[in-house]
Amino acid sequence: MQIIEGGVTAAAGYQAIGIAAGIKKGKKDMAMLYSQVPCQVAGTFTTNVVKAAPVKWDREIVRGSGRARAVVMNSGIANACTGAEGLRCCEETAEKAAGLLGIQKNQVLVASTGVIGQELPMDVINKGFETMVPMLSDTAGAGTLAAEAIMTTDTVKKEIAVQVTLGGNVVTIGGMSKGSGMIHPNMCTMLAFVTTDAAISGEMLQRALSSDVKDTYNMISVDGDTSTNDTCLLFANGLAGNPEIREDNEDYREFCRGLNFVNTWLAKHMAADGEGATALFEVKVVGAQDKEQAVTLAKSVITSNLVKTAICGHDANWGRILCAMGYSGASFDPERVDLYFESSAGKLKIIEDGVATDYSEEQATQILSQKEITALIDVKMGQEQATAWGCDLTHEYVNINADYRS
Numbered sequence: 001m002q003i004i005e006g007g008v009t010a011a012a013g014y015q016a017i018g019i020a021a022g023i024k025k026g027k028k029d030m031a032m033l034y035s036q037v038p039c040q041v042a043g044t045f046t047t048n049v050v051k052a053a054p055v056k057w058d059r060e061i062v063r064g065s066g067r068a069r070a071v072v073m074n075s076g077i078a079n080a081c082t083g084a085e086g087l088r089c090c091e092e093t094a095e096k097a098a099g100l101l102g103i104q105k106n107q108v109l110v111a112s113t114g115v116i117g118q119e120l121p122m123d124v125i126n127k128g129f130e131t132m133v134p135m136l137s138d139t140a141g142a143g144t145l146a147a148e149a150i151m152t153t154d155t156v157k158k159e160i161a162v163q164v165t166l167g168g169n170v171v172t173i174g175g176m177s178k179g180s181g182m183i184h185p186n187m188c189t190m191l192a193f194v195t196t197d198a199a200i201s202g203e204m205l206q207r208a209l210s211s212d213v214k215d216t217y218n219m220i221s222v223d224g225d226t227s228t229n230d231t232c233l234l235f236a237n238g239l240a241g242n243p244e245i246r247e248d249n250e251d252y253r254e255f256c257r258g259l260n261f262v263n264t265w266l267a268k269h270m271a272a273d274g275e276g277a278t279a280l281f282e283v284k285v286v287g288a289q290d291k292e293q294a295v296t297l298a299k300s301v302i303t304s305n306l307v308k309t310a311i312c313g314h315d316a317n318w319g320r321i322l323c324a325m326g327y328s329g330a331s332f333d334p335e336r337v338d339l340y341f342e343s344s345a346g347k348l349k350i351i352e353d354g355v356a357t358d359y360s361e362e363q364a365t366q367i368l369s370q371k372e373i374t375a376l377i378d379v380k381m382g383q384e385q386a387t388a389w390g391c392d393l394t395h396e397y398v399n400i401n402a403d404y405r406s
Contacts, residue, residue, distance in 0.1 A: 001258055007159025008033055009143035010174035011197040012239040015136040018149025021128030023076040023114075023121065028149035030128040031073040033193055034101060034136055039235040041068040041109070042206040044213050046230035053079045053086030054110040055231060057094070061106060062233075066202040071109040071193060071233060072097045072129070073150050075178070079112040079120050080228040089120045096126050100133040111191050111231050113152055113178060147176040150191055153275050153400055154178050160265045164258040166251040169242035171198045173255075175262045179222075179270035190217060192232040192266055198255055199238035200245040208256050209234045216263035219295070219388045221303045222274035234259075271389035272372070276396030281311050282374040286385040293330045293379075294386035300328030301375065301388070308393035311373060316341060316364035318350045321375060338378040343370035 009016050018031040043062035045055050061068060072093055079086045094108040101108075112120070136142070147157040161174035179190030200208075209232065217232060238244070245252045272280035283301045288294035301307055304324035310317040318339055326334065335354040340347055345367045349357050367373070 001261060002163045004161050004163055004172070006140040006161040007143040007147055007174050007176045008193055008195045009138050009140060010161035011172040011195045011237075013037055013197060013237045014195045015138045016143045016146040017132045017135045017137060018145035018147070019128060019131055019135070021131070022124045023074055028145065028151075029074055029076045030125070030132065031146040031149035032070065032097070032129070032132045032136065033146060033195070034070045035195075035235060035237045037237050037239065038067055038069055038107070039237045040200065040202040040205050041066060042202070042209040042234040044209060044232045046228060048228050048230070050081065050228045052112060052229040053082060053090050054112045055229060056087065057090040058109045058111070058231060058233065061109060065106065066206070067107065068109050068235065069103050069107040070097060070101060071111060073111040073146075073191065074114075074120070074125065075150050075152050076114040077112060077118045077120050078114045078116045078229050080116045082117070082119050085119055089122060092122055093125060096129050100129055109233060111229075111233075113150065113191055113229055116228060143174070143176065150176070150178040152178065154273055156273055158266055158269045158273070160262055162258050162261055164254050166198060166240070166242040166245070166254055169240050171196060171240040171242055171255070171258070173198070173258045173262050175266055177266040177270055179273075190230050190232075190270060192217065192263070194232070194234045194259070194262055196234070196236045197238065197240040198236050198245070199240065199242050200236050200255065204245050204247070204252060205234060205236050208252070208259055212256065212260050212263050215386075216260065216267040219299070219386070220267045220271040221299070221388070221390045222271065222277070268389050271391055274391035274397075275400045276394040277391035278394060279311060279370065279392045280372045281308070281390045281392060282372070282387060283377065283390070284374060284385065284387045285377045285379065287378040287380045287382060288384040288386070289382035291384045291386060293332070293381070294384050296328050296330040297325050297332070297377065297379070298386045298388035300324045300330075301377070302390040305393055308390065311368060312392035312394050314365045314368040316350055316359070316361065316368060318356065321377070322354070325377070332379045332381060336380045338380070340376040341367050342374040342376060343367045343372060345370050
């Protein structure tokens with residue numbers, strides 16, 4: 001596997017663009033992704049009972065035909081909790097884009113992110129399409145413009161691409177995402193779009209995505225809020241010319257490895273870019289008796305506000321970690337737990353068999369003062385493990401969300 005330049009336009013046959021249409025003042029706020037040929041499409045969506053109109057629109061297509069050629073995106077307004085009008089906006093959006101692209105409206109997916117409860121300004125949206133379609137391009141720069149246009153409180157764009165070899169053919173997988181706040185395991189206000197030129201059946205494509213989100217997007221948390229708009233879409237247009245993947249074989253497993261790298265990279269960068277965050281916080285649980293136990297423990301630690309504020313203060317307050325494990329619902333023996341803190345400044349054992357070691361507070365503070373920090377937790381019960389990602393909780397998170405609408 002090789003990392004290459006680009007994002008959603010890195011794979012053959014994909015074009016994209018992002019512009020400032022006028023939904024947000026002076027910022028890019030509309031994007032489009034288009035495949036020159038029809039694609040298999042897979043998707044996973046928010047588990048929130050309150051689902052935005054674009055989520056409902058996309059689920060119908062993904063679970064119905066499982067085929068698409070384009071997705072249109074806007075930031076600034078979520079088109080959530082907008083009733084029948086929200087779905088009408090989705091249909092109008094798809095019709096307008098389809099007409100300009102010369103495809104059917106049921107080949108157009110829709111994604112929105114932003115303030116809940118506001119209706120989309122369809123006059124602005126429609127003018128945006130008229131501007132974007134002639135600008136569609138397969139360049140890396142066009143993919144970057146799209147990645148920038150879906151940002152809300154994100155501080156950096158998030159895009160990545162890799163190449164793998166399937167059946168002797170080079171296959172590219174590229175992706176982009178947005179997410180900074182309202183991020184919590186079980187899909188997150190995350191949007192993620194992944195493109196590939198691999199030839200793979202719709203069934204295997206959905207299987208690959210559904211399996212992978214469990215260890216990637218579902219293992220991140222910024223603030224414990226699961227959004228109404230969470231969407232991850234995976235497109236495959238087959239232009240790489242590899243033998244079509246129809247079963248669980250070595251080509252399928254290699255494709256899954258590439259997909260996992262892309263999704264893990266995007267997930268970690270969303271966690272690192274959490275609203276107000278100063279550090280990426282990784283929690284790795286090892287020695288678990290089964291995967292479920294490892295996942296439960298890792299998620300409980302990563303979502304603890306007390307743990308997150310300790311990370312913000314560079315404070316090795318390990319009791320908060322054990323406490324979060326204790327109320328997770330997973331069964332374990334606290335008197336067997338080992339805990340290490342690790343970063344670019346070194347690795348330090350903090351507790352052994354549930355009690356503190358004679359560690360240096362100064363060294364611990366230095367380790368916890370880096371941009372990326374790992375808590376390694378060994379529960380000594382088996383061979384399974386799981387990793388979750390989050391960030392510290394700072395005063396700036398409150399500032400950002402206190403005046404989000406203004």
